[in-house]
Amino acid sequence: MKLVIIGTVASSFFGFRADFIKALLEKNYTVYAFTSEYSNEDLQKIEALGAIPVTYRLNRGGINPLADIKATYELSKKIKDIAPNMVFSYFSKPVIFGTLAAKLARVPKITGMLEGLGYTFTEQPNQVNKKTQIIKKAQVLLYKIALPQLDKIIFLNPDDPRDLLDKYNIKVKKVEVLGGIGLNLTEYPYSNTYPSTPTFIFVARLLAEKGIHDYLAAAKIVKHNYPETKFIVLGTIDKEALGALTPAQLQEFTKQNIVEYPGHVDNVSEWIASSSVFVLPSYYREGVPRSTQEAMAMGRAVITTDVPGCRETVVDGINGFLIEKWNPRALAEKMTYFIENPKAIKEMGYESNKMAQEKFDAEKVNKRLLNILGL
Structure with a gap:
């Protein structure tokens, strides 16, 4: 049996799909991993997983219809040569x-998974710019063409099918909701020891949509009343993205000792282990944020926003708190709660770990996914 998996960035195969690919190999599937952004080292890592890397062309950010039609035709030829079962x-x-190419190649079973609706569907505090509005319209039109061709469409959270399929009246054959794509829990071991100084940690790209500005504003409020509190920021600066945190803004906050920014780190889990509470005030259209799942597995209470994707990680008042988006004051209040009630850090951290084991264990998630795919 042959299975073609089509992604974009090669690192997503060995970063987020490794356990899924191993589960397929155990069932004696031959797995072809299609990637459009890769290095030779990446392709070797895919091979080391036991999958066969196949490269194809696709302009991930572009909106040139002729280039996309040509790329789809070339992709369909590559798929046809393999003649996969799915x-x-x-x-x-x-x-x-990938769906249109698979249809052209007459593949018997075609399935797609949307892990969040992404930037174009993200509600902004200010007016959305014209370019984003045009891209969104084009995207919806393409979804209307492609999604009805699928045998099944999988989402990670229940809000996404409502906000895409129902809102834009896109007809599909079958919808499934998976939950988070899961983690190998052994890589994020539970730790119930916490620093004596309350320490909050933010792990994400330093984009406005991920809530970095709200995190910094809340940290400033809390520091004023509880100067000993620590605030850590882990993530890369994106100089291109609209509204992203600038190096100068970040330097201002570190100079005032409001936050610590160690720059690029490879040991994120160690930083999470040396923190008390994980914070993600994101308003981005997440699937189910992975960084939050990692922190939960490690036994960290979570403060996040009550928005699609993020709300799948917290039962309010049990393993953390859900706050209104774009509200640094509400975030500061919940941070203060943990400072004034240190027992809650441990209690809610324990509940986070329990939830991660139930909902985000890659082994359980992959079984569910294989079941949904009918494999």
Whole structure:
């Protein structure tokens, strides 16, 4: 049996799909991993997993219809040469063009998975710019063409099918909701020892949509009343993204001793282990944020926003708190709660770990996914 998996960035195969690929290999599937952004080292890592890397062309951010039609035709030829039993695509563009290419190649079973609706569907505090509005309209039109061709469409949270399929009246054959894509829990071991100084940690790209500005504003409020409290920021600065945190802004906060920013780190789990509470005030259209799942597995209470994707990680008042988006004051209040009630850090951290074991264990998630795919 042959299975084609179509993604974009090669690192997503060995970073987030490794356990899934291993589960397929155990069932004696031959797995072809299609990637459009890769290095030779990446392809070797995919091979080391036991999958066969196949490269294809797809402009991930572009909106040139002629280039996309040509790329879809070339992709369909590659799929046809393999003649797989199933094509499974994930991420927006592979789901659109991978599905159309698989249909052209007459693949018997075609499935797609959308892990969040992404930037174009993200509600902004200010008006959305014209370019984003145009891209969104084009994306919805392409979804209307591609998604009805799927045998099944999988989402990670229940809000996404409502806000995409129902809102834009997109007809599909079958919808499934998976939950988070899961983690190998052994890589994020539970730790119930916490620093004596309350320490909050933010782990994400330093984008406005991920809530970095709200995190910094809340940290400033809390520091004023509880100067000993620590605030850690882990993530890369994106100089291109609209509204992203600038190096100068970050330097201002570190100079005032409001936050610690160690720069690029490879040992994120160690930083989480040396913190008290994980914070993600994101308003991005997440699937189910992975960084939050990692922190939960390690036994960290969570403060996050009551928005699609993020709300799948917290039962309010049990393993953390859900706050209103764009509200640093509400975030500061919940941070203060943990400072004034240190027992809650441990109690809610324990509940987070329990939840991660139930909902985000890759072994359980992959069994569910294989079941949904009918494999």
